[in-house]
Amino acid sequence: SQQGEEDPQALSIQEGENATMNCSYKTSINNLQWYRQNSGRGLVHLILIRSNEREKHSGRLRVTLDTSKKSSSLLITASRAADTASYFCATVVSTLGRLYFGRGTQLTVWP
Amino acid sequence: GAVVSQHPSWVICKSGTSVKIECRSLDFQATTMFWYRQFPKQSLMLMATSNEGSKATYEQGVEKDKFLINHASLTLSTLTVTSAHPEDSSFYICSARDPLRVGTYEQYFGPGTRLTVT
Numbered sequence: 007s008q009q010g011e012e013d014p015q016a017l018s019i020q021e022g023e024n025a026t027m028n029c030s031y032k033t034s035i036n037n038l039q040w041y042r043q044n045s046g047r048g049l050v051h052l053i054l055i056r057s058n059e060r061e062k063h064s065g066r067l068r069v070t071l072d073t074s075k076k077s078s079s080l081l082i083t084a085s086r087a088a089d090t091a092s093y094f095c096a097t098v099v100s101t102l103g104r105l106y107f108g109r110g111t112q113l114t115v116w117p
Numbered sequence: 118g119a120v121v122s123q124h125p126s127w128v129i130c131k132s133g134t135s136v137k138i139e140c141r142s143l144d145f146q147a148t149t150m151f152w153y154r155q156f157p158k159q160s161l162m163l164m165a166t167s168n169e170g171s172k173a174t175y176e177q178g179v180e181k182d183k184f185l186i187n188h189a190s191l192t193l194s195t196l197t198v199t200s201a202h203p204e205d206s207s208f209y210i211c212s213a214r215d216p217l218r219v220g221t222y223e224q225y226f227g228p229g230t231r232l233t234v235t
Contacts, residue, residue: 037222048121048210048226049161094160103214103222104151107161 012095012108020116025082027111029095030075036098038071039105040080043092052080052093087117119145121213123227130201130234138196138230140211146191147213151224152184155208167194201234208232 013028031038037056041049055062055071055078062069068081082089092112096105120143130136140150148169153161165186166174173186183205185197194213198205208231212224 039222041226046208046229046231048123048228049212050226051223054222098222102166103149103224104163104166105161105212105224106163107153109160112158 012093012111014111015109016112016114018114018116019085021085021087023085023115025085025089025113025115027080027093027095027113029078029080029108031078031095031097031108032076033097033099035073036100038069038078039096039098040067040069040078041094041096041107043094043110045091049094082113085113085115087115089113089115119213119215119218119225121147121211121225121227123209123211123230125230126228127231128233130232132202132234133200135197135199136201136232138198138209138211138232140194140196140213140227142192142213142215142225145213145215145217147194148191148216150188150194150211150213152186152194152196153210153212155210155229157208161210164196169194198232201232203234206232206234 039054040052043049053064055069066083071078092110094107094110096107122141124139150167152164155161164179167186167188169188175181188194210229212226
C-alpha cells in the first residue's frame, strides 16, 4: 500500500526558481527517501532523512522532516531544465527496508 | 556506483502467454531485491520482496501464483507474469539493496521493463 502523498501533483516553474514539493505519510517511519524518475526510466536515489533528523542538505537539495506532522518537503534551489522529472517520496517503516512510494510530483522546469 | 540491469527493456506478448523479466545486480551481490509495478503517471507499487535462496514475500493483494519470483543467485532475480492479460500491461521495475550498505537503506533501481499484453 502507498504510504506517501505528494503535493502538488504537478509543478511548473522557470529556470532559476526554487521548487518545493511536499510529502505526507501515514505511519511511523524509520526513514524517508526522495527519488527522481525521468520519463519511462528507473529511479535515482536523491537523499535520505532518518526519523531522528529534521533537515538535510545535498547540493541544491534540501529536505525537511516533521515526524509530528508526518510530513516532509523537498526543496530544489536554482532549478535547471535538466531537473525536469517526477519526484517521489518513499518511506521505510522497518529495518527490512521496503519502500512505500507516494504518488509523485511532476516537475517541469522551463528554460 | 551500484548498477542494476533489467532485461528485456520492453516486451509485447499475447494474452494467455507467460513473460519472464530478469533483474541483475551487476557490481554487487544482492541478497534482497524488490519488484514494483507502475501504471502510467502513477506511483510505484511494491509487489514483492525477493530473497536469495528463499521464497519471496508478497504484498497484500498481489497474486503469488500470477507473479512468480525466483531469486536463485545473489545477482539475479526473475519475475514471471503467468497467463498474462491486458490488465497486466504495466511498467515493472526492480531494485536491489547492497548488503554492504544495508545501513543506508538506499535501493538501486533497474531501468524498468515495459510489458504490453495484447
